[in-house]
């Protein structure tokens with residue numbers, strides 16, 4: 630069994646967004662064709678930019694439904710692939726699947742590549758951040774909690790201090806890799822922060838005490854800090870001549886049917902950047918086909934992972950980048966060919982200058 634007592638299942642539940650997709654390996658072969666091809670392309674491209682790459686890490690490997698690991702290990706020089714994820718069950722499935730494929734088609738390769746599942750948090754600070762958030766909750770529900778006009782500001786300060794404190798006091802592994810793949814994990818990390826911050830806000834403030842604009846600023850600055858940190862970590866954990874492949878879903882695509890009136894409303898909301906969430910769009914129901922609405926996944930993610938990588942990884946140069954569509958789950962493919970809630974993914978390959 631692949632487990633790490635430091636990250637029990639209860640931790641995974643507390644994080645809410647974390648966990649491999651519920652799609653099976655078989656279904657991913659059918660529904661994730663484009664996604665798999667591009668994730669494998671980016672990984673191979675990163676490997677091609679390194680002389681004699683031996684050590685590879687995949688951050689957010691989960692069930693590894695999206696990278697053809699057999700193709701990666703067929704490159705002669707690769708000796709070790711560390712699969713990082715918080716989801717131990719997902720990693721177990723990934724390893725089991727690879728081994729069964731190895732046994733059935735190329736048993737001799739098993740001698741050459743070591744698959745190493747690592748149940749860990751690749752921000753290396755979620756645990757201490759959640760602990761700090763719990764103590765904020767205790768402080769704000771105690772008899773000595775701040776009250777009045779300052780309450781909201783004090784809560785925001787406490788949240789930001791907790792995040793900066795957790796970042797400052799963590800330990801980052803010293804291990805370095807020839808190639809690191811950031812496997813559609815950035816959006817999940819950002820979502821985890823967003824959910825936890827939103828929970829504190831909703832639980833600890835009354836509606837009248839809370840200003841949307843202020844919290845949008847908090848969200849944007851936390852997203853900025855955490856995004857930058859993710860790129861820094863990738864840079865720090867890559868060997869001097871190494872390369873990275875960063876892929877993340879950055880935009881939600883909506884296609885489907887709504888009423889004509891709602892379509893016009895949605896168009897005008899799109900112009901102002903005020904589109905409602907997927908569930909709300911579904912509620913609009915009707916016969917009018919929405920060709921395509923594109924909504925940035927997070928406000929801070931400006932829809933361009935390449936631009937973000939260039940900004941945050943100044944020691945690296947962009948080798949290549951691509952965009953593609955990822956239909957998250959088969960149930961999102963409607964019978965009439967309409968897709969709701971698919972995602973646009975962007976992948977960028979970088980090598981050290």
Ligand SMILES: C[S@@+](CC[C@H](N)C(=O)[O-])C[C@H]1O[C@@H](n2cnc3c(N)ncnc32)[C@H](O)[C@@H]1O
Nearest residue numbers: 648649689690691693694695714715750751817
């Ligand atoms: C969208 S999935 C990527 C798809 C996955 N490679 C697959 O093939 O199913 C993102 C993965 O990142 C993992 N994850 C999210 N936040 C994490 C964190 N802070 N540390 C490690 N893994 C995390 C999730 O458990 C999930 O398996």
